[in-house]
Amino acid sequence: MHVRAARPDDAEALRTAVSRAREATVFDDIGAPLLDVSAAGVREAAAEAEWSFLMEEDDGPIGVAIAHPDAEGTEAELLALWVHPSRAGEGVAADLLARIASSVDGCGVDTLRATVPADSPGAQEFFHAHGFSPRETRRGHAGDESIVAADIDALR
Secondary structure, three states, X not given: XXXXXXXXXXXXXXXXXXXXXXXXXXXXXXXXXXXXXXXXXXXHHHHHOOEEEEXXXXXXXXXXXXXXXXXXXXXXXXXXXXXXXXXXXXXXXHHHHHHHHHHOOOOOOOEEEEEEEOOOHHHHXXXXXXXXXXXXXXXXXXXXXXXXXXXXXXXX
16 A cells, blocks of 8 residues: 555546445445545546545555645645545555645644534544544534544644
8 A cells, every 4th residue: 555646637546446435335434525526526626635645556546635725724624535445444544644644744734624424423433533623513515514623743
């Protein structure tokens, strides 16, 4: 396994991996922000985000993390975090979060923020286990969402 910067031309391989994984699962990965699995959506996210990383093996992608700084530049928002279900529990997500944390070093970003469905205890547990604390709950387009945040130093 290795982690590298995601590129817009990774879009089709990543879209295929996400789509195949979803066919085999009832629930989406960990309830983290959903990744637009269209090739255009992946290409756009990788091109526009400040930090995009792909974890891969010889047979293709097994994880992705995409984050972008907020307008003030002191926080980054986790736009997508996806790990292939067959690799859940192996530390892929933690490695991707650590890579995001290392990449923002020196950029003035001290907090990583994520939005998770409030009715997804698995997602809440995942983020809590990785050092995220609840910040607020708000009404989103898909229902209530919890905003969670973690200190960048705690993610390294």
